[in-house]
Amino acid sequence: MKTFLHPKGFSAARYAAAMFIGASMCCGSLSFAQSSKDPVINNIVNEENSNSQLEKLAHELLDVVGPRLVGSPQMKQANDWAVKKYSDWGISARNEKWGEWRGWQRGVSHIDLISPRVRTLEGTQLAWSPSTSGKGVKAEAIILPEVADSMAFQNWLPNVKGKLVMISMNPVSGRPDKNWEEFATKDLYNKFKKEKDDAAKAWKDRLTKTGLTAKNLALAIEKAGAAGIIINNWSQGWGVDKIFGANTTKIPTVDLSVEDYGLVYRLATYGSKPVLNIVSESKELGLVPTFNTIAEIKGTQKPNEYVMLSAHFDSWDGASGATDNGSGTIMMMEAMRLLKKFYPNPKRTILVGHWGSEEQGLNGSRAFVEDHPEIVNNLQALFNQDNGTGRVVNLSGQGFAKAKDYLTRWLAQVPDTIKNQIKTNFPGAPGGGGSDFASFVAVGAPGFSLSSTSWDYGSYTWHTNRDSYDKLVFDEIRSNAILAAIMVYMACEDPERTSNERITLPVNERTGKPGVWPPQTKAIRKGGVN
Incomplete structure (x- = not known):
């Protein structure tokens, strides 16, 4: 040309x-x-x-x-x-x-409910989740309980031994907000929104009373001898979950779909003692x-x-x-x-x-x-x-x-x-x-x-x-x-060289101080390790 x-x-x-x-x-x-x-x-x-x-x-x-x-x-x-x-x-x-x-390589994940009935569940292991080493993990699923304070949580921790622990809230509904807004009456929609907000606050309070961060909660459950951790990170849409990284180092962490997480959660809530078999293969590569x-x-x-x-x-x-x-x-x-x-x-x-x-x-x-x-x-x-x-x-x-x-x-x-x-x-x-x-x-x-x-x-x-x-x-x-x-x-x-002249940033309304240009942050050159 x-x-x-x-x-x-x-x-x-x-x-x-x-x-x-x-x-x-x-x-x-x-x-x-x-x-x-x-x-x-x-x-x-x-x-x-x-x-x-x-x-x-x-x-x-x-x-x-x-x-x-x-x-x-x-x-x-x-x-x-x-x-x-x-x-x-x-x-x-x-x-x-x-x-x-x-370095980490994902393998096959297969998650099944085997009691009180058989159902293959939709879910996946999180990134960097430890492997079940081909044998799989067969265990009862239990729910993170409401406790009065961190001492009460520590007293409860031995109950996780050999169990799969569910540490996410069970959403009030698996229908996206848009679906509720379209089909519910105004009063019903407002009722749903309040129930959803109240449930989120209650679960946040439940986690806070353990006295642990999300990462340390997973590690504490792992250290106490749990067989694995189950979460749901629903993305508020039909069929979608966020899939991030695991906090565990020895036991698997898996995410179940909102539908199947709710199923297992209800079975545990009503005393049906759900038992799951989890195979989540992966390979550590150094x-x-x-x-x-x-x-x-x-x-x-x-x-x-x-x-x-x-x-x-x-x-x-x-x-x-x-x-x-x-x-x-x-x-x-x-x-x-x-x-x-x-x-x-x-x-x-x-x-x-x-x-x-x-x-x-x-x-x-x-x-x-x-x-x-x-x-x-x-x-x-x-x-x-x-x-x-x-x-x-x-x-x-x-x-x-x-x-x-x-x-x-x-x-x-x-x-x-x-x-x-x-x-x-x-x-x-x-x-x-x-x-x-x-x-x-x-x-x-x-x-x-x-x-x-x-x-x-x-x-x-x-x-x-x-x-x-x-x-x-x-x-x-x-x-x-x-x-x-x-x-x-x-x-x-362009015959001209571009200008990189910066504006004077306005005063931060929250702090009352002049705005500051974002600082340079150094790259993490060695990641995923302690």
């Missing part, structure tokens, strides 16, 4: 003309085909709409590799897959070690190296200035990590493919960071920021995506005083059908966490979040057992890939 637009021939005058065209887009109802005379942009849009690779990328990553828990063999398999994929596209890529983590995958298209005029794409690669492993953050991962990979095909000789160097251990505290991106000041200090812009499969609808200036100037210039070249969906907020406020752009913002580097519309992300797919390929909305991700590719292209071509 250099015959149409060579980056070295992109003069300031032509850039200004392009900006005029972009400004016209904001004011009129021109279609995209009429509004852009830039062949690079046209080719990016046409390629993505006619020859998208997103479905294939999603299948290979989510169906074949699967979830990508930090320290797991699948995480390393994903790193290697991405490097190979970039290589196939003619893009230089590498796996860059940033730390070590407790400390294993952890990596970020970095891909690069070298700049031709300003190779030591950088424009970055960003998405975390790791996931929790209750499902396949599709919307958190397989969707962001394949979007950034596809954007890189488009840029390599139609903009192979960028003015500035283009990088993409696929980060490890975001779920445990942005560790991969924090390590990159610490290890690469030469990149961070010369960053034109970074674009991160990490909140589901939806189209991008929000873009904040993250507290950078001049962000409106350059982000608006670049956004003007994006097709109306994509751009008009996006609400901007300038100068905005600096993000202190949540996803990897914050690692860059903390050190004053212009990192921006391409924030997506929900698609019920928080309830149905975020960290749940239902975050799978079928939840992806590819048309939305296609739009996001086009957006990201064009924003990177424009950032590379």
Whole structure:
């Protein structure tokens, strides 16, 4: 495509003309085909709409590799897959070690009620749960009791020996609030909400009276000789549970669905003495190296200035990590493919960071920021995506005083059908966490979040057992890939260097003190170990 637009021939005058065209887009109802005379942009849009690779990328990553828990063999398999994929596209890529983590490999889980009746239960072991070593655990399930205080709890603890202990509240209803709101009368709905709130407060009080934190409660039950721990971390939607990590070190911890947790809970409550058989196989792998995958298209005029794409690669492993953050991962990979095909000789160097251990505290991106000041200090812009499969609808200036100037210039070249969906907020406020752009913002580097519309992300797919390929909305991700590719292209071509000047933050209403820019937090370089 250099015959149409060579980056070295992109003069300031032509850039200004392009900006005029972009400004016209904001004011009129021109279609995209009429509004852009830039062949690079046209080719990016046409390629993505006619020859998208997103479905294939999603299948290979989510169906074949699967979830990508930090320290797991699948995480390393994903790193290697991405490097190979970039290589196939003619893009230089590498796996860059940033730390070590407790290695763990999930095996088969099978949970059955065997008394007072037989039923195979829906559930899974938590990440890093100890293995039942192939033999399985057969035991009665009991409920964490109400106690007067921590002394009473300690007196009760010997009762857990040889038992499976249920330490989660049994939800008042397995129906989502939306379902109640739609079908119940107003009085019934209000009654339900009160019962739900009262039950949550009562269970919180029950846990508080043990005198222990969640982690120490699990360890105390384990030390007292329990056979295992059963929880329910319902995500307030049909069929969905959050699946995080286990606190036990010797006995299994499993999560049961809200339906089956309720069944076992009621059986225990009414004296039916439910007996379960749990097989939860897993393998400890010791400390294993952890990596970020970095891909690069070298700049031709300003190779030591950088424009970055960003998405975390790791996931929790209750499902396949599709919307958190397989969707962001394949979007950034596809954007890189488009840029390599139609903009192979960028003015500035283009990088993409696929980060490890975001779920445990942005560790991969924090390590990159610490290890690469030469990149961070010369960053034109970074674009991160990490909140589901939806189209991008929000873009904040993250507290950078001049962000409106350059982000608006670049956004003007994006097709109306994509751009008009996006609400901007300038100068905005600096993000202190949540996803990897914050690692860059903390050190004053212009990192921006391409924030997506929900698609019920928080309830149905975020960290749940239902975050799978079928939840992806590819048309939305296609739009996001086009957006990201064009924003990177424009950032590379911009004759001006972006400003990282920060705003003066307003007074904190709660403390009455001046606002403070989020501090840099060091990466955890050795994780999952005591």
